[in-house]
């Protein structure tokens with residue numbers, strides 16, 4: 001089958017907000033394989049043949065099936081992109097084969113050291129770990145969560161910092177399962193994850209198995225938190241948009257064990273204060289704030 005690769009290059013004063021708004025257009029119109037391509041610093045030396053070209057501009061890409069209705073959909077993307085205030089979007093398209101697009105995003109995913117000891121290794125790249133390294137082997141497929149996005153990187157570092165041996169862990173919006181794998185390798189006891197995207201649930205399960213996480217120790221469901229059983233967890237992580245986080249704070253609250261903590265990420269700086277106010281309104285105490293680029297991650301516990 002043929003697909004139309006749609007690329008939206010964009011420029012704005014607030015690039016994080018622009019990324020979110022342009023990506024939302026792609027998600028709303030149900031484009032497949034949506035990825036954000038962000039210029040990254042050059043990968044570390046020593047990656048040798050792994051060091052492939054990186055994007056030099058910010059862009060969002062996605063795929064439409066090449067059907068008779070595709071022109072209408074593309075016109076809709078253009079109309080919505082043109083309506084974004086203060087964001088200059090340039091759209092381009094090209095026809096590709098199914099096999100090409102399923103693999104093309106891999107060129108932009110490298111071995112990434114998140115903390116002194118926590119490393120993400122894409123399953124198709126080679127890496128020689130140092131003594132003490134905790135390595136997450138990942139093939140995110142079409143699910144979000146490669147570790148290179150600031151929101152995920154902050155979550156990973158905070159999971160490493162906040163996890164206690166044997167802790168029960170819940171990942172709300174698990175995507176590729178990257179945070180569950182990190183939690184398992186850093187000593188969590190039981191691991192539960194959920195995502196409202198069935199494809200993510202499948203990919204996450206495969207990634208946990210690939211990392212030799214015992215199937216008895218984890219469970220991943222396709223659902224939302226309001227429909228999730230009322231179990232208690234020592235650590236709950238949610239890397240979702242700020243609006244969603246605010247709406248599920250009561251659900252998170254009721255699933256925290258005494259002394260438990262929540263790591264909340266996916267919050268652009270413009271939303272930081274609103275999330276902090278919502279935390280207070282919902283009976284949480286803020287423990288820590290971290291920032292990377294335009295993104296904020298918060299750690300909170302019950303009052």
Ligand SMILES: C[S@@+](CC[C@H](N)C(=O)[O-])C[C@H]1O[C@@H](n2cnc3c(N)ncnc32)[C@H](O)[C@@H]1O
Pocket residue numbers: 143144145146147151152155171172173174175176177178179194195196197200223224225239240244266
């Ligand atoms: C930003 S990604 C985070 C993925 C991964 N946890 C990480 O940190 O990289 C958000 C994930 O949440 C899922 N999601 C979005 N809204 C959700 C909701 N209301 N309930 C459950 N999952 C949701 C999406 O499908 C996506 O996989």
